[in-house]
Amino acid sequence: MYLKGENISFGYRKDDLILNNVDISLGSGEVLGLVGDSGSGKSTLCKILAGYEKNYQGTVSIDGKKMPSNAYNPVQLIFQHPEKAVNPRWKMKDILNEGHVVSQDVLSSFGIKTSWLERWPNELSGGELQRFALARALSPETKFLIADEITTMVDAITQVQIWESILDIAEKLNIGILVVSHEKNLLKKVCHEVICLSRINNAGLYNELAFRDMQNASLGGMVPE
Amino acid sequence: MSTAFPMNNKGLLRPLNLRQRTILLIILMSLLVITILTSSLYMDSELLSTNFGSKNLAPSLEHPFGTDWMGRDMLARTLAGLGLSIMVGIFASTISTLISVFLGLFSSMGKTADSIVSWLVDLFLSIPHLLLIILVSIGLGGGATGVIIGVGLTHWAGLTRVVRAEIKQIKTQDYIHISRNFGKSYVWVARKHILPHLIPKFMLGTILIFPHAILHEASVTFLGFGLSPHEPAIGIILSESMKYLSAGYWWLALFPGLSLLIVVLAVDILGENLGKLMDPKKAHE
């Protein structure tokens, strides 16, 4: 199964294209890294792939089929700021189970404590909220996960824990992951391949292979000595 | 003893903060509205009946607001009129609020819907309210229903504009996109995520529309296009009393007019205080 973005062009304003004819392809079970300068349009591309942004040119498809608009989207997106991903007026248990009833296995894999379920979002830390955001996004119906700088705000040990859980569940469900990050260590450890989104001479953006075939070694090495 | 007294005094005189003042206002307003409504509903009809033995009496202890040219007690007429005004105000501002709930949510469904709503808002803000109320009221055959619908149909534009901007802001939140990506319908998202966020705004909006609704009802009725002359409306009282002003019966207009103004101002201040309380920057004033 392949998630494909083809000939994607997009600008927030008509005269200023952020993305110009970008192609991207992500397979089931694949972990693809995406790097690029700040402001190069990585988050914008993520929003387009996940259907948040709809006014783009080009096509986004899974195995040639257009994305569903009123059904569960097999492409789920997680951002850097989990506090924006939760309704501040909802309790964590309602937030968690909005899409589907999250299994006990997934909860324990992400280290989500039962007592957290009764809390409000402002009573949890960013890292704790991000675990909820991931747990509810990794449903059996999810085929692709887009992770846009999802562990930028947590400490190194938490980052390892979170990524171990993601990779574990993704492997079981054969989910393909797009990892947007600035951290070379993380990319080296988790990605099979990394591509780069860059702007040349303001002529637009293109993507290229940044580095390929990272060894998928144990995550333990990510913690700095 | 000599130290306790001034301290006690200081405690009493300490100015109340905004929250306490607003709560006090809410209590006073509720008491006022309940008193007016119950007294107008359960009023002894004797008080409103004509009694030519006591025509045109100036205010006294027996008739604090005086009596009119048919000997009716003006305090009783004023209370009945205020009760009617408050009922009209409650219905009309509820209609206005419901219209803005509907249009606000409708505007967020898409670009076309949004342009339709903003066109309607601009249109209704540019037409003079009074003219439109009179037209609607006449079109519906006058009476309470005509006035309520006329006032209700003209006061939603401001609130709709506020609600539309608010919804636009909420819709950019990630959790809305996430909910849609979980396959939730637009209506579901509106009901579970957007509407609960807006309820305080709607309550405040209703309270702020209320004084306008009352004043417009009174002016339309005063002009003869609103409630029928048989109803004890403040607008009717005021227009009738105009004929007697030259005869020196000042109390016929002064007390009913003043009472209406007090009710309107009190609700307006209440709405303003609630608005400030809901704006976190001003909450500690």
Ligand SMILES: Nc1ncnc2c1ncn2[C@@H]1O[C@H](COP(=O)(O)OP(=O)(O)O)[C@@H](O)[C@H]1O
């Ligand atoms: N909602 C928006 N409206 C207008 N411009 C935006 C918006 N979001 C991002 N941009 C602009 O688009 C460009 C790409 O942003 P983004 O996709 O967030 O980049 P990245 O994630 O690679 O840092 C930036 O120049 C940014 O200022």
Ligand SMILES: [Mg+2]
């Ligand atoms: Mg970004």
